[in-house]
Amino acid sequence: MTASLLTRPHATAPVRASRPRRRLTPGRPIPFGAALGPLLLLAAWAAGSATGWLDPRTVSAPWTVLTTAGDLIADGRLQDNLAVSAQRAGLGLAFGTVIGTLLALVAGLSRWGEAILDGPIQIKRAIPALALIPLLILWLGIGEQMKVTTITLGVLVPVYIHTHNGLRSIDSRYVELGDSLRLSRAVFLRRIVLPGALPGFLLGMRFAVVGAWLALVVVEQINSTSGIGYMMDLARQYGQTDVIIVGLVLYGLLGLLSDGLVRLVQRRTLSWRRTLAD
Amino acid sequence: MATHAGGLTEARPVRVQGLSRGFGDRTVLDDLDVQIDAGEFVALLGRSGSGKSTLLRALAGLDGDQRGAGVVDVPENSSVVFQDARLLPWQRVLDNVVLGLRGPDAPGRGRAALAEVGLAGRERAWPNELSGGEQQRVALARALVSEPQLLLADEPFGALDALTRLRMHGLLRELCTRHRPAVLLVTHDVDEAVTLADRVLLLDAGRIAIDLAIDLPTPRSHRQPQFLAYRESLLRALGVDPTEG
Structure with missing residues (x-):
């Protein structure tokens, strides 16, 4: 090797002063960018109400909704219903996540597991929760059991689908590496399978947390005596638009918050990834 | 064929006898015999498709579901380095x-x-x-x-640039001198094989065509006449005219 190959002259390249070349990345992240869309929506709503373009009988103004929320908190109804709802959603989410992950592992790691499990779960996926409720009421009654079961069924599907897909897309070269290092099944699972499926699992969780709140609406508006959905259904009977919107906003906020939480976990645990978004 | 003389007491980490492998109706390895002594550095040369990687994968036990026959006796403790760092x-x-x-x-x-x-x-x-x-x-x-008692390397430097490759050659030789594993280095680079190996095997149409001991002191240089002679004979066996290019 000669020296000329290794030392690169610096002075020859002209310095490009003005515009850098257009790049294909989306550019710098916008500060508080995640809040921008919802805030714009809120502004449009406020403007519509202030100008009278939105009829207060069908859509209450943001400030009316805010005072109604204040009243509901003052007499304790909002907290009580929220606590009941949160417990249902949380339980369903926990059961659904565990069951969905286990099913995905079994189906992803064994041919028999896939042959037996994948079909029924795809069938469940095609059946809406609403259509299952009459049957679940006959089986489990109208109590908490039926509600949590419905949410669980709604949650386990996205967790299963995305975790299974994540598992299946683990590069076969890593499996070969595991073979060449004679990894035990446990180490293979912990070091290669689970971290490899984690991006898929977390994507499934993003669908699952929102899905848990969605399933909640369905179960709480049928034969229920407590919860946010019940509060909204009652308001419908009395024509209280503002209370309905309080419930809607609450669902929206809960969904946004839980999704944000999963995304935070995503960013923390997948910091090894370099993607278009970085 | 691939019989390499050695004392009876000498440990032979790798003993391959009558190894055949095929994909479909194509024979990749044909009744192959290979032995590698403890601490011996063997380079396996061959054109692409000559069965180099198939032999390495057979030694690594990574070809479980393939059609074939033969005895493969390798130490329990062996390691693989792939072309990608993996x-x-x-x-x-x-x-x-x-x-x-x-x-x-x-x-x-x-x-x-x-x-x-x-x-x-x-x-x-x-x-x-x-x-x-x-x-x-x-x-x-x-x-x-x-x-490991056996290091299996499948074109480990194939994806690196020329300068990095030279540095890696030095590092690999140093590491092997210190740890003394038996090495099977699969490569398509004749210079790499002659620079690093104690013995070069040339695989052609599923058989060992050449088994050549490289008797040169280390560190080796491309300027040694004997280096050039080894290089030339191997290139000729690969069907390349060394005077060209």
Whole structure:
């Protein structure tokens, strides 16, 4: 090797002063960018109400909704219903996540597991929760059991689908590496399978947390005596638009918050990834 | 054929007898015999499609579902270095090195192995943050940390640039002198084979066409006349005219 190959002259390249070349990345992240869309929506709503373009009988103004929320908190109804709802959603989410992950592992790691499990779960996926409720009421009654079961069924599907897909897309070269290092099944699972499926699992969780709140609406508006959905259904009977919107906003906020939480976990645990978004 | 004379007491980590492998109705390896002594560095040359990688995969036990016959006797403790570094992107460098490592003080041994390949201080880095050469050095550390009796390397420097490759040659020779594993290095690079190996096997149409002991002092130089002679005979056997280009 000669020296000329290794030392690169610096002075020859002209310095490009003005515009850098257009790049294909989306550019710098916008500060508080995640809040921008919802805030714009809120502004449009406020403007519509202030100008009278939105009829207060069908859509209450943001400030009316805010005072109604204040009243509901003052007499304790909002907290009580929220606590009941949160417990249902949380339980369903926990059961659904565990069951969905286990099913995905079994189906992803064994041919028999896939042959037996994948079909029924795809069938469940095609059946809406609403259509299952009459049957679940006959089986489990109208109590908490039926509600949590419905949410669980709604949650386990996205967790299963995305975790299974994540598992299946683990590069076969890593499996070969595991073979060449004679990894035990446990180490293979912990070091290669689970971290490899984690991006898929977390994507499934993003669908699952929102899905848990969605399933909640369905179960709480049928034969229920407590919860946010019940509060909204009652308001419908009395024509209280503002209370309905309080419930809607609450669902929206809960969904946004839980999704944000999963995304935070995503960013923390997948910091090894370099993607278009970085 | 591939019979290499040796004393009866000498350990033979690799003994392959009558090995045949095929894909469909195509025979890739045809009744092959190979032996590698303890601490011996063997380079396996051949054109692409000559069955080099198939032989290596058979020795590594990575061809479980293939049609074939023959006896493959390799030490329990063997390691593979692939052409790509094959580091787990979700594990930090040190965790990659000690992946599957048994015995006491795995992190300590992993750190020592990283220091040996010149990557002390990069234990906490992600594989994505390393250059191609550095990633391959981590793969070497992972392969050697378990003190294998046999190191199987499948064109480990094929994806590296020429300068990095030269540096890796020096590193590999140094590591092998220190740890003394038996080595089977699959390569298509004649210079690489003559520079590094004690013995060069040339695979052609599923058989060992040449078994050539390289009797040169190390470090070897391309300017040694004997080096050029070895190079020429191997190139000719590969069907390349060494005077061209």
